[in-house]
Amino acid sequence: MSEAGYRLEMKEITKVFPGVKALDGVTLKVRPGTVHALMGENGAGKSTLMKCLFGIYKPDGGEIVLDGGRAEINSSKDALALGISMIHQELHPVPFRNVMENIWLGRFPETGFGPFKIIDHRSMYEKTAQLFRELNMDLDPKTIVRSLSVSKIQSLEIAKAVSYHAKVIVMDEPTSSLTGHEVEALFKIINQLRDKGVSIIYISHKMEEILRISDEVTIMRDGKLIGTWPAAELSTELIITRMVGRDLKERFPERHSRPGEVLLQVQGLSSPSPKSFRDITFNLREGEVLGIGGLVGAQRTELIEAIFGLRAVASGEIAIRGKRVRIRSAHDAKRHKIALLTEERRATGIFPVLSIKENTIIANLGRYLNVLGLMNDHKARTETEQSVERLRVKTPNIGTLIKNLSGGNQQKVLLARWLLTEPDILLLDEPTRGIDVGAKFEIYSIIAELAGQGKSIIMISSEMPELLGMSDRIMVMSGGRLSGILEREEATEEEIMRLAAKHLG
Numbered sequence: 001m002s003e004a005g006y007r008l009e010m011k012e013i014t015k016v017f018p019g020v021k022a023l024d025g026v027t028l029k030v031r032p033g034t035v036h037a038l039m040g041e042n043g044a045g046k047s048t049l050m051k052c053l054f055g056i057y058k059p060d061g062g063e064i065v066l067d068g069g070r071a072e073i074n075s076s077k078d079a080l081a082l083g084i085s086m087i088h089q090e091l092h093p094v095p096f097r098n099v100m101e102n103i104w105l106g107r108f109p110e111t112g113f114g115p116f117k118i119i120d121h122r123s124m125y126e127k128t129a130q131l132f133r134e135l136n137m138d139l140d141p142k143t144i145v146r147s148l149s150v151s152k153i154q155s156l157e158i159a160k161a162v163s164y165h166a167k168v169i170v171m172d173e174p175t176s177s178l179t180g181h182e183v184e185a186l187f188k189i190i191n192q193l194r195d196k197g198v199s200i201i202y203i204s205h206k207m208e209e210i211l212r213i214s215d216e217v218t219i220m221r222d223g224k225l226i227g228t229w230p231a232a233e234l235s236t237e238l239i240i241t242r243m244v245g246r247d248l249k250e251r252f253p254e255r256h257s258r259p260g261e262v263l264l265q266v267q268g269l270s271s272p273s274p275k276s277f278r279d280i281t282f283n284l285r286e287g288e289v290l291g292i293g294g295l296v297g298a299q300r301t302e303l304i305e306a307i308f309g310l311r312a313v314a315s316g317e318i319a320i321r322g323k324r325v326r327i328r329s330a331h332d333a334k335r336h337k338i339a340l341l342t343e344e345r346r347a348t349g350i351f352p353v354l355s356i357k358e359n360t361i362i363a364n365l366g367r368y369l370n371v372l373g374l375m376n377d378h379k380a381r382t383e384t385e386q387s388v389e390r391l392r393v394k395t396p397n398i399g400t401l402i403k404n405l406s407g408g409n410q411q412k413v414l415l416a417r418w419l420l421t422e423p424d425i426l427l428l429d430e431p432t433r434g435i436d437v438g439a440k441f442e443i444y445s446i447i448a449e450l451a452g453q454g455k456s457i458i459m460i461s462s463e464m465p466e467l468l469g470m471s472d473r474i475m476v477m478s479g480g481r482l483s484g485i486l487e488r489e490e491a492t493e494e495e496i497m498r499l500a501a502k503h504l505g
Contacts, residue, residue, distance in 0.1 A: 007032040014061035040220035041054040085161030086170040095146035151182035207236040244438040250468035259288035269316030291471030298477040339418035343429040352403035387416035410440025479503035
């Protein structure tokens with residue numbers, strides 16, 4: 001342990017990428033047996049700092065000290081050997097193997113000798129069962145991982161981190177896909193680890209969580225350290241001000257326009273699956289933001305994917321401007337001027353190895369082909385640059401790979417992609433998930449601007465303030481059914497939650 005009692009010290013860490021100084025002399029000090037929150041807007045440098053700690057990136061300057069001694073971390077293997085584990089925001093287990101094999105992957109216990117060694121499945125089972133007992137986790141070591149819920153996979157990843165005898169565990173947005181009940185279960189595990197002396201570095205954009213679970217909070221902005229404070233001395237407003245460098249008195253932009261005539265009508269729409277959505281009826285007006293609320297499993301995503309032609313429909317009708325339409329594919333949806341921003345931008349949105357320009361034009365390539373079928377690169381570049389400027393995308397240039405942008409800027413590029421198709425109806429599935437408060441306001445402003453131009457927007461959100469702050473009406477789903485539609489004036493958190501639980505067994 002260092003003289004000051006720190007478990008981990010990252011001193012004056014600097015990291016430079018072409019055209020970008022991602023980290024500018026950042027210092028982070030974490031005590032043993034504490035939860036240390038790391039906060040900042042997307043692009044502040046949080047993930048880059050943690051990748052330097054975990055050996056994914058090599059810092060260009062500074063040093064890392066662990067328990068008082070300088071640590072050389074050139075790879076993730078080095079980090080794990082030193083007792084540093086990281087649970088990434090995007091969980092990537094091996095789905096067709098069982099729980100215990102996922103935990104001990106690459107280090108299976110063996111029995112036998114010399115060339116006659118075989119995997120000791122009994123020992124692996126016992127070690128896994130013991131690990132779960134210590135963490136009070138209700139998991140069967142032999143369960144195939146693909147059958148687990150997201151929260152159970154999260155628990156598996158925590159158990160895996162602990163199995164390396166981790167002294168420091170980094171958790172990146174660990175609750176982004178969890179329900180309230182599952183968050184409580186995660187917090188219990190975190191508190192157990194804290195009691196055992198493990199240091200947790202906790203990255204999240206959820207203010208209430210941070211203030212509840214953290215002992216200390218470090219805030220970064222534009223690759224620099226702003227400061228570290230005891231969590232007890234902070235409030236949501238103070239954190240926001242220090243994160244964005246300005247006071248966000250209003251979390252949502254003002255809306256002056258009123259919704260117009262009915263544009264989209266959905267009548268009795270049902271999925272072929274009895275476990276999915278059924279008998280859904282609603283309409284959407286020009287210039288309206290229709291929020292869709294509900295708990296995990298309410299089938300909200302499935303519904304809008306069906307409207308976009310990505311899922312089969314067993315019965316029901318869709319009409320646009322009073323005329324019945326058949327939408328059996330994304331191509332049909334685009335032809336009817338419908339666009340879909342998917343829930344998981346990394347999995348089903350961006351093409352990570354392509355540039356911003358390529359990601360922006362990819363849904364509308366025909367627009368840039370000349371009479372010979374060749375790409376008009378000048379037009380593609382010009383329109384991409386106009387989109388980047390319009391949506392205020394922070395990037396060195398449009399040739400930058402989209403994977404190198406922050407989550408908020410990736411989301412803006414995806415919006416730019418669909419706006420180039422000139423849609424009348426935008427389906428937005430969790431448009432601000434994993435995005436910081438400053439970037440959220442920018443996305444909200446874009447949505448409000450589009451609605452003001454007469455675009456019709458359906459927005460799924462699991463964040464109650466977002467639903468209440470952005471929606472003209474809120475449609476609530478429960479167990480695959482429509483349980484109610486609330487006007488803006490009558491919508492409250494309590495009423496939304498009552499409707500969200502209406503059809504649950």
